[in-house]
Amino acid sequence: MTTATLTKVGNSMAVVLPKGLRQQAGFEAGEKLSIDSPRKGVVVITAIHDDVEDRLARLEKVEARISKRSRLAPWPKGKTADDFIREARDARADEIVSL
Numbered sequence: 001m002t003t004a005t006l007t008k009v010g011n012s013m014a015v016v017l018p019k020g021l022r023q024q025a026g027f028e029a030g031e032k033l034s035i036d037s038p039r040k041g042v043v044v045i046t047a048i049h050d051d052v053e054d055r056l057a058r059l060e061k062v063e064a065r066i067s068k069r070s071r072l073a074p075w076p077k078g079k080t081a082d083d084f085i086r087e088a089r090d091a092r093a094d095e096i097v098s099l
Contacts, residue, residue: 002021006013017027025047027033032048049055067074 002018004015004018006015008014017025022028025045027047034046034048036044036046038044049058063074
């Protein structure tokens, strides 16, 4: 469990989220958050991801991180999984026909 302290900032109060918790939640600086208090003593913080461009940007960031780790080439722009499946089927059909 992570703990934090409320800090006064002007007329508001602030909580600094520790790095480990931010990483675990996947929060990044500048990210929009929804904050709700369903009952006394409970605060729920949720990232807001409803914009298509934001989703695409996040997916591209994740893809870049994964490709760095696994050293795989990034997914080719403009190609879908269906394109790869079609190409594999065509290659297999060509192989069978050439027998």
